[in-house]
Amino acid sequence: MISKKLQKAVDNNSTIREMFEEGKRLEKIYGKENVFNFSLGNPSVEVPKKVEDAFFEVLKEKDSTSLHGYTNNAGIEEVRSAISKSINKRFNTNFTEENIIMTTGAASGLNIIFKSILEKNNEVIVFAPYFMEYNYYISGYDGKVVVISPNTKTFQPNLEEFKKKINSKTKAVLINTPNNPTGVIYSEKTIKEMSKILEEKQKEFNHDIYLISDEPYRELVYDNKEVPFITKYYNNTFIVYSYSKSLSLPGERIGYVIVPTKMNDSKNIINALTISNRIIGAVNAPSIMQYVIGKCTDETVDISIYKKNRDILYNALLDYGFTSVKPEGAFYLFMKTPIADDKEFCKKAKEYNLLLVPGSSFGCSGYVRISYCVETKMLQKSLKAFKSLSDFYKK
Amino acid sequence: MISKKLQKAVDNNSTIREMFEEGKRLEKIYGKENVFNFSLGNPSVEVPKKVEDAFFEVLKEKDSTSLHGYTNNAGIEEVRSAISKSINKRFNTNFTEENIIMTTGAASGLNIIFKSILEKNNEVIVFAPYFMEYNYYISGYDGKVVVISPNTKTFQPNLEEFKKKINSKTKAVLINTPNNPTGVIYSEKTIKEMSKILEEKQKEFNHDIYLISDEPYRELVYDNKEVPFITKYYNNTFIVYSYSKSLSLPGERIGYVIVPTKMNDSKNIINALTISNRIIGAVNAPSIMQYVIGKCTDETVDISIYKKNRDILYNALLDYGFTSVKPEGAFYLFMKTPIADDKEFCKKAKEYNLLLVPGSSFGCSGYVRISYCVETKMLQKSLKAFKSLSDFYKK
Numbered sequence: 072m073i074s075k076k077l078q079k080a081v082d083n084n085s086t087i088r089e090m091f092e093e094g095k096r097l098e099k100i101y102g103k104e105n106v107f108n109f110s111l112g113n114p115s116v117e118v119p120k121k122v123e124d125a126f127f128e129v130l131k132e133k134d135s136t137s138l139h140g141y142t143n144n145a146g147i148e149e150v151r152s153a154i155s156k157s158i159n160k161r162f163n164t165n166f167t168e169e170n171i172i173m174t175t176g177a178a179s180g181l182n183i184i185f186k187s188i189l190e191k192n193n194e195v196i197v198f199a200p201y202f203m204e205y206n207y208y209i210s211g212y213d214g215k216v217v218v219i220s221p222n223t224k225t226f227q228p229n230l231e232e233f234k235k236k237i238n239s240k241t242k243a244v245l246i247n248t249p250n251n252p253t254g255v256i257y258s259e260k261t262i263k264e265m266s267k268i269l270e271e272k273q274k275e276f277n278h279d280i281y282l283i284s285d286e287p288y289r290e291l292v293y294d295n296k297e298v299p300f301i302t303k304y305y306n307n308t309f310i311v312y313s314y315s316k317s318l319s320l321p322g323e324r325i326g327y328v329i330v331p332t333k334m335n336d337s338k339n340i341i342n343a344l345t346i347s348n349r350i351i352g353a354v355n356a357p358s359i360m361q362y363v364i365g366k367c368t369d370e371t372v373d374i375s376i377y378k379k380n381r382d383i384l385y386n387a388l389l390d391y392g393f394t395s396v397k398p399e400g401a402f403y404l405f406m407k408t409p410i411a412d413d414k415e416f417c418k419k420a421k422e423y424n425l426l427l428v429p430g431s432s433f434g435c436s437g438y439v440r441i442s443y444c445v446e447t448k449m450l451q452k453s454l455k456a457f458k459s460l461s462d463f464y465k466k
Numbered sequence: 467m468i469s470k471k472l473q474k475a476v477d478n479n480s481t482i483r484e485m486f487e488e489g490k491r492l493e494k495i496y497g498k499e500n501v502f503n504f505s506l507g508n509p510s511v512e513v514p515k516k517v518e519d520a521f522f523e524v525l526k527e528k529d530s531t532s533l534h535g536y537t538n539n540a541g542i543e544e545v546r547s548a549i550s551k552s553i554n555k556r557f558n559t560n561f562t563e564e565n566i567i568m569t570t571g572a573a574s575g576l577n578i579i580f581k582s583i584l585e586k587n588n589e590v591i592v593f594a595p596y597f598m599e600y601n602y603y604i605s606g607y608d609g610k611v612v613v614i615s616p617n618t619k620t621f622q623p624n625l626e627e628f629k630k631k632i633n634s635k636t637k638a639v640l641i642n643t644p645n646n647p648t649g650v651i652y653s654e655k656t657i658k659e660m661s662k663i664l665e666e667k668q669k670e671f672n673h674d675i676y677l678i679s680d681e682p683y684r685e686l687v688y689d690n691k692e693v694p695f696i697t698k699y700y701n702n703t704f705i706v707y708s709y710s711k712s713l714s715l716p717g718e719r720i721g722y723v724i725v726p727t728k729m730n731d732s733k734n735i736i737n738a739l740t741i742s743n744r745i746i747g748a749v750n751a752p753s754i755m756q757y758v759i760g761k762c763t764d765e766t767v768d769i770s771i772y773k774k775n776r777d778i779l780y781n782a783l784l785d786y787g788f789t790s791v792k793p794e795g796a797f798y799l800f801m802k803t804p805i806a807d808d809k810e811f812c813k814k815a816k817e818y819n820l821l822l823v824p825g826s827s828f829g830c831s832g833y834v835r836i837s838y839c840v841e842t843k844m845l846q847k848s849l850k851a852f853k854s855l856s857d858f859y860k861k
Contacts, residue, residue: 072674072731073738074607077582080745081737118530126754130521135513139715175570175719179747186606187472207745211581212469279467320534322753324570336467342476343468350475350602352574357752358717359521 080207094426101424107453109441110426112251112402114319116372116444122318125366129359138362142355145345146173146327150365154327157368162300170331172344173356175324177287177313181208181245183347184283184309184328187340189214193242198228200405200435202251202285214242221435226253226396226405227261230268237272243281244269248298249288252433252440253405254381254398256292259299266305279307279335287313287326288401290371293378296399306333314364316402317371325360377402380443380450387454391461402444405430409464411437419463423456475602489821496819502848504836505821507646507797509714511767511839517713520761524754533757537750540740541568541722545760549722552763557695565726567739568751570719572682572708576603576640578742579678579704579723582735584609588637593623595800595830597646597680609637616830621648621791621800622656625663632667638676639664643693644683647828647835648800649776649793651687654694661700674702674730682708682721683796685766688773691794701728709759711797712766720755772797775838775845782849786856797839800825804859806832814858818851 073081090110097106129138145151151168158164174180185195191213197205199221209216217236222229228246244265248257257265266282273280284301289312292298302308313326330341348355355361381398388395388406395406408416413429413436420427420439430438443450468476485505492501524533540546546563553559569575580590586608592600594616604611612631617624623641639660643652652660661677668675679696684707687693697703708721725736743750750756776793783790783801790801803811808824808831815822815834825833838845 072676073582073735074585077738077742078734080741081734084737084741113531113536115531118534123525123530126525127522130518135518136508136510136714139513139717141508141716175747175752176749178744178749182747187468190469204745208747211745281467319531321536322534322750324749324752339473339476340468342479343472346475346479347472349573350599350606351746352570352577352603353748354571354573354719355717357570357719357755359754360752 076210090426090428093421097421097424097426104449106424106426107449107456108426109443109445109453110428112442112444114316114321114372114444115446116319116376118319119367119370119372121370122320122363122367125363126359128366129362133362139358142358142361144349144355145341146171146356147358147361147365150361151327153365153368158329164300164302166329166331169341170329172328172330172341172348173361174326174328174348175353175356176315176326177285177311178204178208179324179348179351179353180311180313180326180328181205181283181285182211182351183344183353184311185209185212185214186347186351187343188242188281190242192240194238194240195242196233196236196244198233198246200226200252200430200433200438202247203432203434205245215240217241218434223435226250226255227257228265230261230264233265234268237268237280239276241272241276241280243283245283245285247285249292249400251288251401252403252428252430253396254401254403255396256296256298256399259297262299262301262304269305273307281307281309283309283311285311287316290317291374291377291402292400293374293381294399298400302329302331306331307335318367319372320360323357323360325356325364376447377444380445380447383447383450383454384441384443388457391458392465393457393461402442404441404443405438406441408437408439409461413437413439420460423460425453425456425460471605485821485823488816492816492819492821499844501819501821502844502851503821504838504840504848505823507837507839509711509716509767509839510841511714511771513714514762514765514767516765517715517758517762520758521754523761524757528757534753537753537756539744539750540736541566541751542753542756542760545756546722548760548763553724559695559697561724561726564736565724567723567725567736567743568756569721569723569743570748570751571710571716571721572680572706573599573603574719574743574746574748575706575708575721575723576600576678576680577606577746578739578748579706580604580607580609581742581746582738583637583676585637587635589633589635590637591628591631591639593628593641595621595647595825595828595833597642598827598829600640610635612636613829618830621645621650622652623660625656625659628660629663632663632675634671636667636671636675638678640678640680642680644687644795646683646796647798647823647825648791649796649798650791651691651693651794657694657696657699664700668702676702676704678704678706680706682711685712686769686772686797687795688769688776689794693795697724697726701726702730713762714767715755718752718755720751720759771842772839775840775842778842778845778849779836779838783852786853787860788856797837799836799838800833801836802833804856808832808834815855818855820848820851820855
């Protein structure tokens with residue numbers, strides 16, 4: 072008696088759960104320390120001290136009914152103001168609290184955007200490889216996902232195909248940079264060209280096309296690479312952010328959406344997002360988390376740990392004869408599989424106690440995602456297994 | 467460029483916002499202490515000491531990456547187990563962690579249920595007066611709201627009309643007891659008769675009809691009144707709970723849904739709710755809140771304060787010549803307006819600095835909702851204004 076749409080989601084879910092169960096099964100047989108689980112995106116670096124302290128501070132400073140009471144559906148004004156100031160300082164922008172809506176994480180941010188803008192059969196363009204949960208967020212509001220095939224050389228978006236696939240039904244384009252699963256940062260050149268195409272197409276079809284930038288990994292960047300701040304290039308941009316990765320708080324569900332004033336009809340859209348936040352059941356982002364964030368807007372976790380992991384993993388894999396684009400941010404590495412069938416490769420990897428996610432789970436077969444948000448010790452211990460796996464395919 | 471559905475919600479929203487703005491305007495003119503705001507449902511009684519302590523305990527006991535990490539989409543197993551044990555003890559039930567899904571409050575609980583069960587044009591029955599946000603939760607998943615007119619004598623559900631309005635499209639019935647806005651508890655007799663009707667109609671139409679019990683006020687009950695625990699009367703029952711009122715934590719968004727094992731196809735439905743929790747963007751209920759609740763499953767706020775408020779308000783209003791059913795739970799009083807036009811009455815009340823919500827906002831005109839989750843001092847101070855308001859209509 073569950074709805075057809077949901078029954079489909081339940082059926083699809085079995086793959087992920089199987090992997091999870093398989094991990095637990097292997098741990099029972101070989102011991103937890105001998106199973107190399109690279110399948111999850113759960114941050115491994117500890118929460119910054121300042122954030123931990125902020126919990127104690129807000130608990131001591133505020134009386135219980137205001138600390139834990141309902142907040143505005145858009146979030147606490149002072150917190151939104153503090154966030155806007157931090158962003159302005161770092162990205163040379165000009166936002167105020169009016170431009171910011173606090174959300175229960177980026178997943179919720181994307182949901183309230185799609186709930187606000189999508190009409191039945193509107194199309195949303197995504198670039199493979201991409202986080203497949205987007206399919207649910209989009210179809211949940213009767214939108215259609217249009218996938219642009221990957222440019223496997225650089226993993227920058229394929230803009231030729233993009234240009235061709237924009238049509239009168241295109242309502243939005245969803246990007247994720249630094250990217251899950253490739254770790255690639257979309258370059259300024261990419262963003263400029265993409266914006267130019269969108270400007271042209273808005274004119275051609277005479278309606279707004281939104282660029283939605285999902286950027287929970289914005290602060291997880293290596294080698295001083297810069298992540299272009301998208302609102303500078305295109306007016307109809309939504310920024311969707313989460314503190315899940317930058318502060319290692321994924322379980323707390325705290326993030327925000329930015330709607331720039333220069334977006335068409337921005338006030339009405341801010342209202343719509345605020346109301347969507349209420350009626351999808353989030354109501355407001357968790358209040359204690361809002362107060363904590365308000366005290367820690369400039370903090371990030373110790374990124375050097377992820378960088379160290381990236382260097383160890385990337386260098387080792389190349390050494391073993393694997394190939395991959397070098398991750399510039401996030402904590403994922405997207406490795407080419409030596410055989411075309413990535414699921415088969417993952418099965419084989421499991422024989423070496425390596426748990427990897429097939430690229431086909433991101434709309435890009437022939438690859439695997441390796442999440443290196445793990446203990447460095449475990450990563451080092453796992454290298455032998457990667458070496459053996461490589462040797463197996465060299466035979 | 468926002469969707470038609472959302473544009474409607476934005477337009478509807480103006481009334482609530484106007485009231486909010488009006489409150490702020492009056493406070494500026496007369497001073498905060500001279501404006502009697504009875505329009506909100508924000509708990510006024512402080513968070514129990516044990517709950518406040520639990521925040522400090524979990525922050526000290528757990529390492530940061532596990533305290534703030536992703537949890538299962540259904541929630542932390544030990545927390546769900548602790549909750550099930552507390553419920554079993556108090557209501558003589560037989561649940562385990564398998565029956566419980568942690569949610570970001572009751573609003574989210576209702577959303578994941580409707581997302582899981584509703585097909586386009588399925589009908590959901592509600593009983594006026596009712597919390598109008600239900601309309602959004604139901605229509606958000608393409609369901610239709612069918613309203614049963616109020617029984618204004620007792621404010622128990624009108625079961626005659628209910629029976630007639632169940633048809634082949636009826637998918638669910640949504641009740642809220644103790645009730646917002648009346649404070650009435652649906653009696654055991656009501657629940658038994660309702661269940662009997664539903665059993666008959668399930669047979670007649672040969673499909674499951676769900677009874678959804680939204681009960682954030684379950685613990686806010688006066689004079690030792692009992693709230694029937696619905697799963698005992700009807701197998702296809704969802705219990706939707708929130709700690710917003712019972713622990714004064716509305717901003718933290720923490721609650722749960724119970725799916726009894728004896729519900730048809732319960733395992734599949736539990737899966738569907740768990741996946742819905744993920745894909746509506748909640749992902750998991752805030753993790754620190756789950757751990758806190760796990761330590762406080764038997765706690766409630768000091769209900770005697772709300773009872774005191776109820777007694778003062780109810781007795782005074784009756785004394786002034788107003789009429790109302792006596793609230794048995796929650797923190798609302800639903801008063802008959804001396805004129806038929808409840809909006810006009812609210813306008814007049816505002817002249818006495820009394821902010822009330824018209825009953826028509828709950829599908830029941832000719833009444834107003836008075837939220838007495840306020841400081842007792844303020845309530846006492848406001849009585850003069852209620853008296854003057856009454857006198858005005860006696861002239």
